[in-house]
Amino acid sequence: MSMTREQILELAEFHDEKACALSFYFQPQTPRNKAHKEDAILIKDLVREAQRGLENKGKKECARADLERIVQLSSELRSNGTQGTAIFACAARNFWREYDLPPQLPGTQIFVDRHFHLKPLAHLLSAMPHLGVALVDRHRARLFELRLGEFTEWEDLFRSLPRRGRSDGYAGYEAGHAQRRVEDEALHHFKNVAEALKTALDKGMFEKWILGCQDVHRSQLEPHLHPYVSQALLGHFHADLARVSKEQMRTKSEGIVKDWQSRRCRELVAQALEQARSNGRGVTGLRRVLRSLELGEVQSLMIGENFLAHAVECSGCGHLDAHLVSFCPVCGKATHEVVDVGEAILPWVIRRDIEMFYVKDDPEFDKVGNIAALLRYRSEQNSNVQSISSGSTNPPVRSRSAYPGRLRRFASR
Numbered sequence: 001m002s003m004t005r006e007q008i009l010e011l012a013e014f015h016d017e018k019a020c021a022l023s024f025y026f027q028p029q030t031p032r033n034k035a036h037k038e039d040a041i042l043i044k045d046l047v048r049e050a051q052r053g054l055e056n057k058g059k060k061e062c063a064r065a066d067l068e069r070i071v072q073l074s075s076e077l078r079s080n081g082t083q084g085t086a087i088f089a090c091a092a093r094n095f096w097r098e099y100d101l102p103p104q105l106p107g108t109q110i111f112v113d114r115h116f117h118l119k120p121l122a123h124l125l126s127a128m129p130h131l132g133v134a135l136v137d138r139h140r141a142r143l144f145e146l147r148l149g150e151f152t153e154w155e156d157l158f159r160s161l162p163r164r165g166r167s168d169g170y171a172g173y174e175a176g177h178a179q180r181r182v183e184d185e186a187l188h189h190f191k192n193v194a195e196a197l198k199t200a201l202d203k204g205m206f207e208k209w210i211l212g213c214q215d216v217h218r219s220q221l222e223p224h225l226h227p228y229v230s231q232a233l234l235g236h237f238h239a240d241l242a243r244v245s246k247e248q249m250r251t252k253s254e255g256i257v258k259d260w261q262s263r264r265c266r267e268l269v270a271q272a273l274e275q276a277r278s279n280g281r282g283v284t285g286l287r288r289v290l291r292s293l294e295l296g297e298v299q300s301l302m303i304g305e306n307f308l309a310h311a312v313e314c315s316g317c318g319h320l321d322a323h324l325v326s327f328c329p330v331c332g333k334a335t336h337e338v339v340d341v342g343e344a345i346l347p348w349v350i351r352r353d354i355e356m357f358y359v360k361d362d363p364e365f366d367k368v369g370n371i372a373a374l375l376r377y378r379s380e381q382n383s384n385v386q387s388i389s390s391g392s393t394n395p396p397v398r399s400r401s402a403y404p405g406r407l408r409r410f411a412s413r
């Protein structure tokens with residue numbers, strides 16, 4: 001089951017004061033047939049290790065029931081060895097969620113903490129546009145949604161397309177003009193497809209799309225695309241609508257998205273760095289980025305793939321501070337240390353629908369602290385830092401219903 005934005009939000013906002021929130025990620029090992037047993041052993045080992053860690057902290061019962069349940073599940077996970085799984089649980093609060101994920105997780109892992117561990121999920125979903133894939137030929141068209149490696153077809157969208165052009169347009173092309181008529185029908189067909197794509201985009205059914213068709217049809221369709229439908233087109237692949245398999249569609253589409261993502265990431269990093277240098281709409285370095293996040297200014301966040309930095313989090317208002325202070329500078333309550341601030345900011349990123357990219361080895365980026373943001377606007381330099389967690393200080397959430405619904409990375413229908 002693909003995750004919806006609401007489900008991801010629910011995880012991001014979950015908080016357990018006693019720090020018994022358990023996150024479990026299962027990444028099947030390859031080769032599959034040999035690894036089944038190893039997977040189960042690995043899970044048992046990880047569970048034992050997690051249990052021991054909790055006992056050392058004097059929290060023996062903390063996640064025990066959930067850990068036991070995961071061991072029981074391990075045989076089921078094995079038999080489903082082509083898929084990744086994530087489980088988020090907190091027995092004390094009667095919380096248990098299980099999700100299938102593409103098998104592209106960093107590994108099988110268990111975390112027990114105050115919040116759920118969302119980084120592996122963020123890696124899967126970061127900067128992932130809400131994607132449509134259209135298959136088109138001379139007579140037909142099919143439109144799919146691609147989320148977390150799964151295709152869903154929008155049946156109704158193209159069913160409403162007339163199979164032939166409007167009949168009143170053909171009065172003059174009767175017998176003897178068969179060829180002309182066929183061309184005319186094709187023209188109508190491609191116009192209709194272009195119109196249907198525009199409607200789908202307007203309705204927020206996708207925010208970016210990919211076209212699969214034969215080259216000859218591409219040149220017939222593209223002139224009819226509305227300019228913003230063209231703009232939302234990430235790329236195309238050669239496909240025969242009648243023959244292409246889902247696996248081929250997936251591979252082609254994922255390649256196109258990957259290229260687009262790395263292009264966009266490079267552009268955004270360059271832009272943020274340049275803007276930061278001129279004191280414009282960009283900031284670099286953890287302290288400034290945290291501040292901009294709290295001020296609600298951030299549009300796009302770029303973070304080094306291996307970025308790891310400590311910070312403190314206020315137990316009262318949720319303020320995050322790059323300085324390891326014992327008391328919150330905003331509300332005065334005690335703080336606790338956060339081992340990975342890159343994890344701690346994820347709830348904010350998700351809640352605010354911020355576009356996020358993980359940046360791979362970039363020396364320029366490394367120099368400025370491995371974290372940077374491009375801002376929507378820059379608020380007054382001397383305004384007070386407010387806590388991002390208290391709902392009342394958040395700017396109103398932008399409506400995402402209409403085009404261009406930048407549902408962004410954690411988008412869903």
Ligand SMILES: [Zn+2]
Nearest residue numbers: 314317328331
């Ligand atoms: Zn505080």
